[in-house]
Amino acid sequence: MKYRAIVPTLYIIFLMLPIYWLIAMSFKTTNEILGGFSLFPEKFTFENYMVIFTDPSWYWGYINSIIYVSLNTVISLAAALPAAYAFSRFRFMGDKHLFFWLLTNRMAPAAVFALPFFQLYSAVGIFDTHLAVALAHALFNIPLAVWILEGFMSGVPKELDETAYVDGYSFPAFFVQVFIPTIKAGIGVTAFFCFMFSWVELLLAKTLTAVAAKPIAAVMTKTSSSAGFELGLLAAAGVLTIIPGAIVIYFVRNYIAKGFALGRV
Amino acid sequence: MKTINQKGWFFVLPVLILVAFNALIPLMTVVNYSVQETFGNNQFFWQGLDWFENVLRSERFHGALGRQALFTATILAIEIPLGVGIALAMPRKGFWVPICLVLMALPLLIPWNVVGAMWNIFTLPDIGLAGYVLNNVLGIEYDMTQNAFAAWTTIIVMDVWHWTSLVVLLAYAGIISIPDPYYQAAKIDGASSWAVFRHIQLPKMNKVLTIAILLRFMDSFNIYTEPFVLTGGGPGNSTTLLSIDLVKTALGQFDLGPAAAMSLIYFAVTLLVSWLFYTIMTKDDK
Numbered sequence: 001m002k003y004r005a006i007v008p009t010l011y012i013i014f015l016m017l018p019i020y021w022l023i024a025m026s027f028k029t030t031n032e033i034l035g036g037f038s039l040f041p042e043k044f045t046f047e048n049y050m051v052i053f054t055d056p057s058w059y060w061g062y063i064n065s066i067i068y069v070s071l072n073t074v075i076s077l078a079a080a081l082p083a084a085y086a087f088s089r090f091r092f093m094g095d096k097h098l099f100f101w102l103l104t105n106r107m108a109p110a111a112v113f114a115l116p117f118f119q120l121y122s123a124v125g126i127f128d129t130h131l132a133v134a135l136a137h138a139l140f141n142i143p144l145a146v147w148i149l150e151g152f153m154s155g156v157p158k159e160l161d162e163t164a165y166v167d168g169y170s171f172p173a174f175f176v177q178v179f180i181p182t183i184k185a186g187i188g189v190t191a192f193f194c195f196m197f198s199w200v201e202l203l204l205a206k207t208l209t210a211v212a213a214k215p216i217a218a219v220m221t222k223t224s225s226s227a228g229f230e231l232g233l234l235a236a237a238g239v240l241t242i243i244p245g246a247i248v249i250y251f252v253r254n255y256i257a258k259g260f261a262l263g264r265v
Numbered sequence: 266m267k268t269i270n271q272k273g274w275f276f277v278l279p280v281l282i283l284v285a286f287n288a289l290i291p292l293m294t295v296v297n298y299s300v301q302e303t304f305g306n307n308q309f310f311w312q313g314l315d316w317f318e319n320v321l322r323s324e325r326f327h328g329a330l331g332r333q334a335l336f337t338a339t340i341l342a343i344e345i346p347l348g349v350g351i352a353l354a355m356p357r358k359g360f361w362v363p364i365c366l367v368l369m370a371l372p373l374l375i376p377w378n379v380v381g382a383m384w385n386i387f388t389l390p391d392i393g394l395a396g397y398v399l400n401n402v403l404g405i406e407y408d409m410t411q412n413a414f415a416a417w418t419t420i421i422v423m424d425v426w427h428w429t430s431l432v433v434l435l436a437y438a439g440i441i442s443i444p445d446p447y448y449q450a451a452k453i454d455g456a457s458s459w460a461v462f463r464h465i466q467l468p469k470m471n472k473v474l475t476i477a478i479l480l481r482f483m484d485s486f487n488i489y490t491e492p493f494v495l496t497g498g499g500p501g502n503s504t505t506l507l508s509i510d511l512v513k514t515a516l517g518q519f520d521l522g523p524a525a526a527m528s529l530i531y532f533a534v535t536l537l538v539s540w541l542f543y544t545i546m547t548k549d550d551k
Binding site for chain 1: 267268269270271272273274275276277279280281283284286287288290291292294295350351354355356363365366367368369370371372373374375376377378379382383384386387391392393394395397401426429430433483486487489490507508511512515516521524528531532535536539540543
């Protein structure tokens with residue numbers, strides 16, 4: 001049994017190396033970074049972080065990102081819940097084709113949609129709002145949410161529905177009071193995936209915003225233009241983008257293993 | 266058994282409206298561009314299918330498609346077996362499980378441009394950890410801005426770093442769902458660990474692996490941000506994958522017609538391969 005631990009350990013070390021390097025960089029001064037190689041920061045500095053926390057154009061990047069990611073998670077879940085229920089419980093005309101068509105949207109390269117999205121959202125008048133990014137990300141998150149939720153819902157026996165109707169629940173009451181609590185692990189996992197894919201996406205988020213809703217990922221590009229290449233600042237901004245993800249993982253840690261089976265196994 | 270109930274359409278309606286708004290209108294815009302020529306000023310001229318012919322015949326598109334296929338095939342060939350192997354070696358219960366899972370899931374939640382920037386910093390020849398160790402400790406000449414092979418190795422290692430965890434987590438979820446009696450029965454029969462893997466664990470992982478392969482195929486085929494930040498498609502064109510080439514054509518040169526035609530061909534290729542995977546891997550489900 002002991003030998004087997006070597007594989008995951010080596011893998012985790014491999015995962016942590018670049019992250020360690022990013023963190024180490026974020027505490028170095030620009031001079032030290034460009035001056036040569038050092039494994040640990042020699043002059044430990046919080047300067048890079050101070051820049052981010054005191055400059056509104058920096059910290060608003062984080063706030064904007066969190067707003068549209070949350071909005072996207074809510075929209076995706078609200079739309080996907082009834083749809084997934086229909087796919088898991090009913091057969092209706094064209095259901096299989098519809099399901100695959102939904103999945104195809106997950107396959108569309110974001111690069112293909114960047115320009116048309118820009119024009120569409122400008123025409124509708126929501127360009128540079130959080131809603132625009134949240135809706136655009138719904139394109140690939142809704143199919144995924146339907147897919148995951150359908151898996152979880154299919155794992156719930158149909159007798160639950162029937163018993164509830166016998167007990168006198170109307171459909172909406174049953175759905176909200178009985179069904180949703182039953183699959184709350186599934187909803188948590190789905191929310192995790194929606195958060196994840198919306199948080200990490202940059203191309204669409206950057207294309208659909210200019211000033212008011214500029215995501216952190218787009219703000220970060222300014223480190224390379226102003227005053228040369230500020231690696232320390234870039235590293236600090238990068239470290240701060242890892243934190244929300246780490247918090248979310250911590251909350252779902254007990255569901256991760258089961259949840260990734262998507263309720264299907 | 267599912268009941269036949271056309272009311273299902275009502276439930277699907279919100280999703281339909283949202284996705285149709287997001288997918289159909291932009292897709293029509295792309296189709297519209299793909300058959301027209303523009304010289305700016307919003308003047309468009311009918312062009313027919315010329316752009317499609319041009320793209321399909323162009324060396325540049327073949328090159329990008331070839332590099333894309335090579336990239337996707339390589340990372341699938343590494344990530345799927347590696348992910349399954351790591352999942353098999355993971356502890357099944359105990360104190361270390363949540364720690365392993367959280368640490369492994371971490372790369373998945375890092376924004377893609379940060380992944381690119383992180384690897385950029387990590388591999389800088391003289392001041393990055395990996396670059397320094399390769400050049401100055403191991404004595405391997407390594408500079409991905411000069412050497413195409415180094416650039417390729419770097420984007421592949423980066424993708425393995427970034428996404429293997431997804432395969433691990435999916436495969437692990439499949440493995441822990443296997444009830445203990447299966448293993449006990451195998452032990453009584455004196456099954457080798459290969460037999461256990463082949464006849465118990467692999468069939469149980471079938472479904473999650475389908476998901477893993479599909480997701481990894483779609484996402485790696487559409488990859489843009491990470492290699493763009495890391496190498497910018499260079500040196501030369503050596504790491505210009507399909508999406509990078511597409512954005513160069515569409516937004517860089519503003520050749521909307523060819524870019525739109527290329528988009529549609531690109532999308533069609535992704536769709537076809539995904540459909541093949543999906544059909545082959547779900548054919549035993551029925």
